[in-house]
Amino acid sequence: MKIAVCVNHVPDTATKVKIGSDGKSIDPAGVTYVVNPYDEFAIEEALKTKEQLGGEVVVISLGSDANKESIRKALAMGADSAVLLKDNNFRDSFAVGKALAAEIKNQGAEIVFFGKQSVDYDNSVTGQITAELLGYNCVTVVVDLKIDGEKVIAEREIEGGKEVVETSFPVIITAQKGLNEPRYASLKGIMAAKRKTIEEKDAEPADNFTEIIAMKKPAPKQPGKILGSDASAVPELIRLLREEAKVI
Amino acid sequence: MANKILAVLEQRDGKLKKVSFEVAKTAADIATELGATVEAVVLGNEIENLEKVGNYGVKKVFQLKNTDLQNYSTSAYTQTLSNFIDETGADIIFFGNTALGKDLAPHVAVKINAGLGMDCTHLEISGGEIIATRPVYAGKALVDIKLNGEKRVFTLRPNVFNPGEPSNESAEVEAKEIPEVNLSSKVIETKKSEGKLDVAEASIIVSGGRGMKGPEHFHLVEELADLLGAAVGASRAVVDAGWRPHSEQVGQTGKTVSPNLYIALGISGAIQHLAGMRSSKYIVAVNKDPDAPIFGVADYGITGDVFEVVPAMIEEIKKLKQG
Ligand SMILES: Cc1cc2nc3c(=O)[nH]c(=O)nc-3n(C[C@H](O)[C@H](O)[C@H](O)COP(=O)(O)OP(=O)(O)OC[C@H]3O[C@@H](n4cnc5c(N)ncnc54)[C@H](O)[C@@H]3O)c2cc1C
Ligand SMILES: Nc1ncnc2c1ncn2[C@@H]1O[C@H](COP(=O)(O)O)[C@@H](O)[C@H]1O
Numbered sequence: 001m002k003i004a005v006c007v008n009h010v011p012d013t014a015t016k017v018k019i020g021s022d023g024k025s026i027d028p029a030g031v032t033y034v035v036n037p038y039d040e041f042a043i044e045e046a047l048k049t050k051e052q053l054g055g056e057v058v059v060i061s062l063g064s065d066a067n068k069e070s071i072r073k074a075l076a077m078g079a080d081s082a083v084l085l086k087d088n089n090f091r092d093s094f095a096v097g098k099a100l101a102a103e104i105k106n107q108g109a110e111i112v113f114f115g116k117q118s119v120d121y122d123n124s125v126t127g128q129i130t131a132e133l134l135g136y137n138c139v140t141v142v143v144d145l146k147i148d149g150e151k152v153i154a155e156r157e158i159e160g161g162k163e164v165v166e167t168s169f170p171v172i173i174t175a176q177k178g179l180n181e182p183r184y185a186s187l188k189g190i191m192a193a194k195r196k197t198i199e200e201k202d203a204e205p206a207d208n209f210t211e212i213i214a215m216k217k218p219a220p221k222q223p224g225k226i227l228g229s230d231a232s233a234v235p236e237l238i239r240l241l242r243e244e245a246k247v248i
Numbered sequence: 249m250a251n252k253i254l255a256v257l258e259q260r261d262g263k264l265k266k267v268s269f270e271v272a273k274t275a276a277d278i279a280t281e282l283g284a285t286v287e288a289v290v291l292g293n294e295i296e297n298l299e300k301v302g303n304y305g306v307k308k309v310f311q312l313k314n315t316d317l318q319n320y321s322t323s324a325y326t327q328t329l330s331n332f333i334d335e336t337g338a339d340i341i342f343f344g345n346t347a348l349g350k351d352l353a354p355h356v357a358v359k360i361n362a363g364l365g366m367d368c369t370h371l372e373i374s375g376g377e378i379i380a381t382r383p384v385y386a387g388k389a390l391v392d393i394k395l396n397g398e399k400r401v402f403t404l405r406p407n408v409f410n411p412g413e414p415s416n417e418s419a420e421v422e423a424k425e426i427p428e429v430n431l432s433s434k435v436i437e438t439k440k441s442e443g444k445l446d447v448a449e450a451s452i453i454v455s456g457g458r459g460m461k462g463p464e465h466f467h468l469v470e471e472l473a474d475l476l477g478a479a480v481g482a483s484r485a486v487v488d489a490g491w492r493p494h495s496e497q498v499g500q501t502g503k504t505v506s507p508n509l510y511i512a513l514g515i516s517g518a519i520q521h522l523a524g525m526r527s528s529k530y531i532v533a534v535n536k537d538p539d540a541p542i543f544g545v546a547d548y549g550i551t552g553d554v555f556e557v558v559p560a561m562i563e564e565i566k567k568l569k570q571g
Contacts, residue, residue: 013500013520015521026389079565084453094357094364099424119500121384121391125354132358137433138322153436157495158347162447163320164481166435178494208503213379213392224531224546232551232561236305237532238564240548245530245552247452247509248474248565 001055004109006048006130008036009067010120017217024212025090027074028096035146037193038115040182041175045145046113047078051098056080060097060103062203064088075193076185082196083107085203092210097129100205104134110170112153116141124139127174137167143178251284253336255306256329258348259292262318266449269304269346271404273411274371275342276305280372284340289332292518293318298460302419304411309419314426319438320348322355324429330359333426338399338505340378346448354538365402365412367504369527383474386500386523407451407506408527441495445479452509453525455481455498459514459535459554463491468558469513481505481525483515499524512546514554517542534558 012032020027035043035130046057049234059074059082061067085099104112114127124140131138137195144155152171155162155176185193195244225242227233242247255275257268262340272288279286288301288309301309306558325348333341341356343349345367357364369390370381379392380402447453454476456469466480473480482492484499500507500520510528515521517533517540525531526545533546534557542548550557 015385015388019384021390024391026385036339042509047529049460051471092363093354096562097358105484119386122386123364124350125364125366128351128354128366129358132326132355138355139433141320141347154384156347158349158438159448160444161438161440161495163435164324164437164439165433166436167323173265209395209397209398210365211394215384215389215391218383218387220525221258221545224543224549226543226551227548228552229538230550230552231556232562233552234557234560237548237550238561238568240530241509241530242568246508246549 001053001111002107002109003046003057004104004107004112005039005057005059005074005079006060006112007039007043007059007113008115008118008127009033009070010060010062010118013037013119019215019217020084026213026215033066033069035073036049036115036118038117038175038177041177041179042073042113043079043117044182045078045173045175047183049111058083058107058109059126060085060100062087062091062099068198071198071204072075072193073185075196076189078189082198084198084200086200087203090208090212091206092208093123093125093129094207095206097126097133097232098206100126100132101130102204104130111155112136112172113132114172114174116174120188127172133171134170137171139167139171140174141176142173143176145173145179194236249280251264251340252336252338253279253284253286254333254336254342255286256343256349257290257301257309257339258346259290259295259407260345260492262292262294262296264290264297264300265343265344265346267346267406269342269411270341270406270409272301272306273304274404274409278340278371278373278378282376282457287336288336289329291317295309298421299418303414303417305333307419308377311421311423312426313423314421314429315424316429317430319435320436321429322351322433323432325352326355327430328426330356333360340399342403342468343401345402345405349403353401357401361397362401363397364401365393365395365400366386367405368402369381369408371402372497383527386520387526388519405506408506430468433565437495437535445499447479447505448480448495448503450479451507452478452483453505454478454511454513455483456486456513457483458485460486465555466491468562472511472526472534472558472562472565475562475569483521512542513558514545515542516540517545522538
């Protein structure tokens, strides 16, 4: 079976965000980019699925040449091949989904793994958008996956519990933490990844619906009140929560 | 042409969720500002008290009925709701940014070819256009966005848009039988976390971090939470250590919450933790390190030992309850 995994290349979550001179994006100076954390779970699940069903795993990433670093990491973990859909401009999730959908179709992948969310714009939508464009089934925020013949059984996190969803191929799964423990790339894997070629092509053009008007820092919070350094501050705390904040 | 606004409500087990009233009220307010009409829709077979939506300014609510719509199904909800939007011609659609809304809104946006603004925390009208503010980079920055195209879909972060006091108005409810639904994906089981309140839904959360020193001390967190009718939350450090289940994790790789009150006990306030809770209305921190970053977002803080302060909080609240 052809398995695909969509991998995004994003600023490390510990990055200090500085607004860039355009006032619409972050200043990239000094920012370290990494594989989107949720996509590591997606890569691991793609590899496990290959181990179960056979076939091959193709990595698809849309972005600039810099994305090759994250692609290499996925290859080093064990993915077989990779495609970089090149575009240096801002794309909204709809436009990303269109290009990913075209490549997934081109690859003929029947199961595609996404992360549940990119930690840059925190949209959590590209998997769903791509699935709808392709007419694939889709289960999001998945913490457990079982493939049993034609059946795909996925557990997703919801408020106050989990939902077990039954669906079928072709399918897009978006990975949540808890789905698996991503493997480390072995030295052999890293060496092998260097020999694998990354196919590069221009991403299919697509229009954005989303226009970013401005990026700004959240208004700084008023400094809080430190009420004391031991239990003697508790009565005052409870009083403030009742009378000032009115939350208890 | 005047806009047609639609508020998509959400029910679970036949009861409207609280976020539905926030979505209804916000939709109604935006409609007033834009001179647009507003209606609400909800999918499900048996739902109580739908007329209550009228308390929040929406006078008409459609119920799309089928036994297979009582539980959420991505395929069935996408198809049913998109058809409804096509029939009614709604062009601005609001959802709650819940597990259901996050899953469904992008599918529907593709079906109706609409722009999509997720997890909005503020909406404003400028020059007849909706400008939505949403957190990015785990809340370290905000973007103001505008959606181009003919239709727009927005999801609203729960517990951020205040529905205000309910009025006495009721909504007219119109049920529509949906003859057939697409069940290519189907929920076959719902596993509820045993009798516990979920952090994503609670209006008060008491969270414990590594400063609680071990799972055997979390009874303190639980007792305080019980007394306050709160949910128990946790930092990733304690989830990774296996002290608490992942369902309780707050933060970037856990849940994003914005309760009225968030009490952080022995949590340092790492950026990834703040990502999940900094939009809480009030934050209380108890940490023995006065330089812990959690104090940078806390409204009230005690720079003390949790093993001394938390039992005192429990006692104080017990006293309060006894009157
Ligand atoms: C990609 C990524 C994603 C992440 N996602 C999340 C996430 O979703 N959620 C999350 O929480 N973290 C997340 N983290 C981890 C985060 O960086 C921190 O490591 C974590 O939040 C720390 O948890 P903590 O505050 O419980 O522990 P610590 O940072 O160890 O803090 C413990 C605190 O307890 C205080 N303390 C100790 N003893 C006492 C006492 N007796 N009384 C009072 N105070 C005491 C200490 O002063 C200290 O401030 C993520 C990290 C990465 C890299
Ligand atoms: N530029 C991209 N290239 C490849 N995959 C992407 C890209 N953007 C988003 N994705 C995938 O979509 C998931 C959800 O992203 P988002 O909707 O941006 O939060 C990510 O975890 C990735 O799997």
